[in-house]
Amino acid sequence: MSGLLEQALARYAGLPAGERFHVHARASSAPLLAVVSRLPPGTVADIGCGHGLLSALMALAVPERRVLGVDLDARKVRWAQQALAGLPNVTLSVGSVEQLAQAHPGTLDAVVVCDVLYLLPDDQWPGFLKAVRGLLRPGGRFLLKEVEGDGSWKHAKALAQEWVMVSLLGRTKASGGMVLKPRVDGVRLLRDAGFEVREVVGLGEGYTTPHLLYDAEAR
Incomplete structure (x- = not known):
């Protein structure tokens, strides 16, 4: 485990056991450090921050970052x-991407969305992505980490796992989604929302989930 991840996890030591377990499971099952390593400095939004582990990693990695x-x-x-x-x-804070975009229109240096979109109905994806674009200054970075709909056993396992977390245990809130899209659809949606896709990176190696990162820039 990296020193940065250890620092972040140590901040959850005072939480109840169930919450700590959830955070540690998140740390071991998602390539969060790979996402953080691509971020610029400045002001960054973490949309769908949950327990805040990714926010903690971003803040600890660059103390001057907001x-x-x-x-x-x-x-x-x-x-x-x-x-x-x-x-x-x-x-x-409790809130939506739309509310944050109203408060900080066109001013942020970067936005991160990690494992959020697939919990929404796919007809809400274009509006969500346009709201993210509304947060960013021209040239601002958008890192979108999703689960790739590639038809693999990892794809099937990810859907089953989320069904347990959302429907059985109620640990994750969904809005009728749990849709996994192939990367070609993700690239098209990002372009339609006003982004230039710099790179699409598979991050599933070493994990049982087909993690996929879209690295994009606001046009």
């Missing part, structure tokens, strides 16, 4: 606020 995390799940945001209270460069 991180704005929002999530619709008030319970998770409360735990995140408790865990990250000692990080002065992190602000966490």
Whole structure:
């Protein structure tokens, strides 16, 4: 485990066991450090921040960076606020990407969305991505980490796992989605929303989930 990840996880030591387990499981199952390594400095939004682990990693990696995390799940945001209270460069709140875009129109240097889109109905994806574009200054970076719909056994396993988390355990909130798209669809949607796709990177090696990262720039 990297030193940065250890620092971030240590901040959750005071949370109840169930919440700590969720955060540690997230740390071991998603390539969060690979996402953080691509971020520029400046002001960054973490949309769908959940317990705030990615926000913590971004803030600890570059102490001069300002991180704005929002999530619709008030319970998770409360735990995140408790865990990250000692990080002065992190602000966490209950809210949506649209609300954040109203408060910070066209001013952010980067936005990260990690494992959020597939929980939404796919007809909401274009509006969501356009709201993200509304947050960014021209040339601002957008890192979108999703699960690739590639028809593999990892694809099937990811859907089954999310069904357990959303429908059986109620640990994750969804809005009728759980849609996994192939990368060609992701690239098209990003371009339609006003982004230039710089790179599409498969991050599934070493994981049982087909992680995929879109590295894009606001036009």
